[in-house]
Amino acid sequence: MKCFIGIDLGSTTTKAVLMDGNQHILGRGITNSRSNYDTASRVAKQEAVVDTRMTLCRRGLAGAAGLEDGLDDFLGELERSFRLEQFLDQLGDLEATCKTQITGDRFAGVEKEVDAALVAIFDELRDTAPALFAPGAKRKSDFFRDIAGAHYLQVAEKVAKEAGLPYELLLNVYDKSIIDVENRPPSEDLTGKFVDALVRVLAATSGDGRDAGDIEQRVKDALAIELEETFVVGTGYGRVTLPFSKEHIRSEILCHGLGAHMMYPKTRTVLDIGGQDTKGIQVDASGIVENFQMNDRCAAGCGRYLGYIADEMNMGLHELGPMAMKSTRSVRINSTCTVFAGAELRDRLALGENREDILAGLHRAIILRAMSIISRSGGITDQFTFTGGVAKNEAAVRELKKLVQENYGDVTINIDPDSIYTGALGAATFAHRAVEDGAAREGVQA
């Protein structure tokens, strides 16, 4: 099957979207871009492939005996089980890497003890892993580094105490290894892991009238479909670091415009507030960018600003929106400048304003700035799509809706739950168009 892939290398996360020849999205993948764009794009792509396999399994299993009602549950089980396999695989890598670190003066004389401690730690991590992927299990993050890291630190403390080893020693081994593991592309053997996962699921669950052999065959068929990587397009801040040639790179402004058009074909105006910048984009009826404006070199009012405020308030980024929603009156904050906002914030707190109201004011300030960028790009006509990380912040959305209504009246405002993938979707669509246009051109020439 011909596949078209778009990869959006953002400053905090890297996203990938995989679509088929009919421009249907088959899979989406995401990873953090903390260290290395090259790996991040490979991981995101692999995640999109995993998601695609799930889509194909869903299609393949439709109508399978005994799964008529329970298909969603079954697929949920399969995916969790697959994730567990993947996790165990990376855990194995981490353990092996940790063990290579036990050299040098620091470990002189305690090599054996540290080695044994590592075995104990990883045994426990392996034992507790299935619970992490059990139905309904709550995870703070889906990234290996976050899940494995948190547990390692916990277990290591206990093990260190028992073994009479300095905790720092075990910490040091981990710190030195995790980046390597993160930067190593996960093993490509997806099929093997899927099959192992399936076997586990079939063994652990039962269903009326289910034919395990048939199910296995259908899954294997779905896994056997060849995903032919026809064209890849990269976008986002890290795009220039990719070993792609020029025709495989599109600016994120165009990708966001086209991505928004793919999600909502009637979109004419797009607002994207990302970590580093804010863009107002006008697109025509076929998703082509007609005009755009973005913030100048100052990143005030972008996602980063919220991050800064969160730090300033000693809160998590995701807690800002909900807290601002509790406000009853919004305090007027004048500065969207990251440098001044902190001072203004402290000032307001000192004056006795409550945090909820101040936060509401801050969200309003950000959106006011965005409104200016939108109006400079040509204003809002029906329909309007809001994308980017800040679109997930309910307080920002509330202010935006208010201001759009005040300034432009009743226009449809779209916010897709998958809006984080807008840029990658645009890139995948460009990939598809590149091949189609090429084919069309060849057709004309022929």
Next chain:
Amino acid sequence: MSTKPQAAQTEVAKDDSMLKQKTMMAGHYERLTSAKETGAKTCSTFVPGNLNELIMCFDLLNNLPEVNAIQAGLRKKSGLYVMESEKLGHSEDVCTYVKSDIGMMAKGNLAPNGKALPDPDVLMLSYTGCFTFMKWFELLREQYKCPTIMLHTPYEGDGKITANMRDYMVKQLKEEVIPTLEEVSGVKFDIDRLREYLKKSALAEDDLVHVLQSAKNKPSPIDAYFGGIYYIGPIFGAFRGTDDAIDYYRTLREEVDARVAAGAGPVTPDGDMGPEKYRLIVEGPPNYTSFRDFWKMFYDEGAVVVASSYTKVGGVYDLGFRHDPDNPLESLADYCLGVYTNRNLPQRVEMLADYVEEYEADGLLINSIKSCNSFSAGQLLIMREVERRTGKPAAFIETDLVDPRYFSPANVKNRLESYFQMVDQKRASATASGVAA
């Protein structure tokens, strides 16, 4: 800190005209910085509305603070000067030409040759369009305590020069400007001398126009913005009306003609530009502190600027104006009235839209200057209107003149790339609908 020596960077391939200009400029700064020894008197004035021929009639040397600021920018000295004048109390948002100039004065007022510039004997403010000029010269007057001539140029608010406006300016020239210059210099005004200079100006102007319009060729043999900045140096500065200027533009014209004949594109700091992929019209001054990096963002993508408004700030010759020896004072008045900064918005829109058509450009790019209120006001309107009239895509970038803190390469590059790809898309959809039709 970068320790990369200047010389290690690739130099712009030097044509004869470039070498000639270098010698001319060096000579000019030498004359200025040795004025004390030679006893020469100097006059500071501005580029838009620069009355070089008149200044020469009084044996005065022409010193241009804007050009000094640009030189400081290109030499990466302006950052320090700008900060210096902020220390002195000038706000962050003020035109950075002004701040570079003021900071430079505070730091010894050194010319590019490393020697101190002389204190001006007279300030001649030919005020066209930008109000900042006035404040700037007030500051200079405060500093130098020398006579200040104010030549008021009525703004072309209605888009045309009336007889009234011309008379008003001629009157000022006769009653204010010339008598003061006579007094300061001790030289008697001789109108025939002025006619002689104006004749020479017109000759050089013909060749300049020829050079600028060579960009109508495909590929364009010149870059009419980045390259254009070099081309306008002599004529917008202290050389209009001189034999040097005539020689320079004649040489340049021949070089450009040769490039056209050879089907060659522009010369860039990295040598000949690759295939011409995008033809652009640019509005707004360039950024000087990252001039090369900025230019590179264009030629790396195969983008050539075929016409720009910036190369008209010191005179819009391509629309037909020439200095006229038969009507010397009137022609000086017309010159001041007609420069780009003195034109109203509809005139600017028309000029840019016409350029898009005449030069068969792919669209308009606006470089909005953070600290220049004069250029920046109305630029978005200009952009929308040109877009509407031509149907070609336009884009907006933001930098600054000579303040290195206001050039964000990632931001500019991002927008430029998006713009070029936007042009591609427009073309593709135009061909697609052409095929369908």
